[in-house]
Amino acid sequence: MPVTEVGFCETKDCANCGETGDLLRCSRCHAAYFCSAKCQKAYWPFHRMSCHKNEFADAVEEAEPKFAGWMRSHGKLAVLKDDEIERLERAGAATMGVSRAEVMDSMYNRLEPKPKEPSYSAEELAAMRMSHEATANQAYSLPLHQLAWQQIQPAEHLGQDCATYKWSQSQTEVDVYVQIPNQIRRHEIVVHCTPDKLLIKLGEKMILNGQLYSQIKREDSMWLLENNILHLTMLKRNRRGNYANQCTNADTFWRSVLKRAPHQERLTLAYPPDKYYALPFEGYDSSQLPSRLTSSHAASQRQLVDQQVQARNQQ
Numbered sequence: 636m637p638v639t640e641v642g643f644c645e646t647k648d649c650a651n652c653g654e655t656g657d658l659l660r661c662s663r664c665h666a667a668y669f670c671s672a673k674c675q676k677a678y679w680p681f682h683r684m685s686c687h688k689n690e691f692a693d694a695v696e697e698a699e700p701k702f703a704g705w706m707r708s709h710g711k712l713a714v715l716k717d718d719e720i721e722r723l724e725r726a727g728a729a730t731m732g733v734s735r736a737e738v739m740d741s742m743y744n745r746l747e748p749k750p751k752e753p754s755y756s757a758e759e760l761a762a763m764r765m766s767h768e769a770t771a772n773q774a775y776s777l778p779l780h781q782l783a784w785q786q787i788q789p790a791e792h793l794g795q796d797c798a799t800y801k802w803s804q805s806q807t808e809v810d811v812y813v814q815i816p817n818q819i820r821r822h823e824i825v826v827h828c829t830p831d832k833l834l835i836k837l838g839e840k841m842i843l844n845g846q847l848y849s850q851i852k853r854e855d856s857m858w859l860l861e862n863n864i865l866h867l868t869m870l871k872r873n874r875r876g877n878y879a880n881q882c883t884n885a886d887t888f889w890r891s892v893l894k895r896a897p898h899q900e901r902l903t904l905a906y907p908p909d910k911y912y913a914l915p916f917e918g919y920d921s922s923q924l925p926s927r928l929t930s931s932h933a934a935s936q937r938q939l940v941d942q943q944v945q946a947r948n949q950q
Contacts, residue, residue: 647668648668649668649669649670649674650667650668650669650674650678650682651669651670651674651675651677651678652670652674654670654674656670657670658670659671659672659675661675661682661686663686663687663688664685664686664687664688664689664707665689665692665693665696665703665707666685666707666708667682667685667686689703689706689707691706692704692706692707722738723735723738726738779862780814780815780862780863780864783861783862783863783864784812784814784862784863784864787801787812787864789801789802789803790803790910792902792904792908792910792911793908793910793911793914794810795891795900795901795902797899797900799813799842800812800813800835800842800843800892802892804888804889805914805915805916806874806875806884806887806911806912806914806915806916807870807871807874807875807915807916808868808869808870808871808874809851809868809869809871809889809892810866810867810868810869811833811835811843811865811866811867811869811892812864812865812866812867813835813837813842813864813865813867814863814864814865815837815860815863815864815865816837816863817863819837819838821860823837823838824836824837824860824865825837826858826865826867828851828853828856828858828867828869829853830850830851830852830853830872831846831847831850831851832845832846832847833845833847833869833892833893835865835867843892843893845893845894845895845896846893846894846895847869847892847893847894848889848890848891848892848893848894848896849871849872849873849887849889850871850872850873851869851870851871851872852870852871852872855870856868856869856870871887871889873886873887874887874916875887875916876916884912885906885907888907888911889902890902890903890904
């Protein structure tokens with residue numbers, strides 16, 4: 636985007652480096668200043684959201700540069716009618732009566748526009764107050780560990796509440812949460828984890844026991860107890876950036892904690908949801924992201940995923 640020389644004198648500095656001499660002005664918004672095209676290009680990712688063309692300010696720029704600058708600094712984008720412009724000109728030339736600033740304030744409602752506070756009726760305010768009080772009372776009435784358990788809400792299609800445990804996942808890890816009853820002592824909590832099997836037992840009650848949906852790295856997995864909640868974090872062996880042979884990112888998605896989990900404890904998805912691929916992962920580096928698949932390659936990968944899902948469902 637080209638830049639043009641500053642058309643009127645004001646105390647400005649470069650938006651990128653702070654330089655105050657030999658400034659150039661953004662040719663689109665005329666509100667940001669830069670000492671060079673290089674600084675403008677470097678600052679563009681931050682400036683682009685506020686860089687908007689102001690047609691009205693551009694129209695009056697030559698005749699009234701200060702007024703145009705005021706328009707841009709206050710974000711005024713409206714185009715005035717001819718009679719409104721004449722009204723402003725009369726107010727500016729007058730020696731008494733309302734000032735030009737007061738006329739502009741009446742046209743735009745206020746000189747420094749800010750988002751108005753939301754307005755609610757008395758009934759709406761009363762309903763919101765009752766809702767807040769009910770939520771607060773419920774929070775105070777629950778023990779800390781029960782409140783912490785309720786706050787664990789797996790994201791839809793990325794985990795599940797399986798009654799006796801909850802689980803969620805990212806592209807790197809799988810998190811399993813188990814609520815510990817008050818009567819259970821620490822020595823009665825059994826957690827045994829291998830690269831492909833998991834056992835969690837509370838006293839005589841078995842929570843999880845079987846082969847994992849996919850292998851994990853046991854040496855980089857851990858569990859802890861807090862607020863009567865057992866939190867197990869397992870590092871996926873086949874994960875984003877560390878794929879197994881002939882595997883894609885879709886293969887890193889877990890549909891259950893155990894491979895032979897009951898149907899009600901499984902995610903019944905043919906493909907991972909789009910939001911799964913936006914989750915954080917280990918060693919993220921935007922320069923190492925894979926290139927976009929071509930349509931033929933994407934079709935072959937989708938067919939491969941279909942075959943793998945059908946094979947797992949038949950097991």
